[in-house]
Amino acid sequence: PVASVVELGGVKVGREDVVRDDPTNNVPDSIFSKLSMQLHRRDHHPLGILKNAIYEYFDSTYSNKFEKFDDLSPIVSVKENFDDVLVPSDHVSRSYNDTYYLDSQTLLRCHTSAHQAEFLRKGHTQFLVTGDVYHRDSIDSTHYPAFHQMEGFRVFSEDDWAASGIDATYFAAGDLKKCLEGLARHLFGAVDMRWVDTYFPFTNPSFELEIYFKEDWLEVLGCGVTEQEILKRNGKSNNVAWAFGLGLERLAMVLFDIPDIRLFWSTDERFTSQFSKGQLGVKFKAFSKYPPCYKDISFWINESFTENNFCEVVRGVAGDLAEEVQLIDNFTNKKGMTSHCYRIAYRSMERSLTDEEINDLQWKVRDQVENKFNVVIR
Ligand code: PHE
Structure with a gap:
């Protein structure tokens, strides 16, 4: 049962305000029910414990100068989420396939960067914003359509970089890297890390930080020196700033x-019960893992078919029982028709599933695929 009202940042929002009968609305009930969870605000939850550990690093390194926010509504405007941070008008992340829209002007933020411009305008110069973010996505062990990010932002004024004698952009980039290397050491201890150049519309230069973990390089955050245009538009023409965004689940x-x-x-x-306040890095002990059950479905696709839409049908039917969706076969015949075969792994982490239950889910998936996508099942 889905609660019909959630409270977001002190404002009550009804289900019908979010899951609306609007042609541009693509938010399912399964996502509406996530809006009230606030996992990052629970001191005994791994995400809350991690958030607090990052707070601790900033408080001690910057003598409590960073302001902290974790209660901002994830419902924002297209302008806040994209335009204000210079995301080009044709960027894929704006599509209905990638982002949850309430209507053509309102959406569920897909990153915490959606709050940068407003905070700058309001005069904040050093802040951390933590919150739930949403992204239409495929299904596997590291992807979920709702997750959590923390945004960090620091504004400098001429006094800061003039004294150093180096160029303002270099000054900010150097400070940013020092800050985040310190954070990585605070969280992971002595680890190998490396910086990789990348691109974000809102920073230049832009970097990703990777840490060496279990014999592999793992990307843990994106960051960079804020585009001057963003500062200029928000009354900070004579400043430079850096920003980072890190994924808490990762x-x-x-x-x-x-x-x-x-x-x-x-x-x-x-x-x-395995996690407690202030205990960062206590290793999770898996409770008995029940076996997965695999079911395949094949159909001829049409131009409007997308894998994200398919995954949303699977999640709508199976919820968190859907562990993974994998495209296992993809071919085009002589007539130019394309067939996809997907393998769905069903698994509960809490109990074993019966054959009957899984068959029932699979039939519902088949049914909805036929009706919603107008495709032919093979
Ligand atoms: N918003 C970016 C993302 O979600 C992360 C980021 C934040 C990068 C701030 C640079 C600066 O991937």
């Missing part, structure tokens, strides 16, 4: 050894 999966991103949403006591 870091928490590593720090707590949590193997599947669905677990963060589990209310099973065998999960929740």
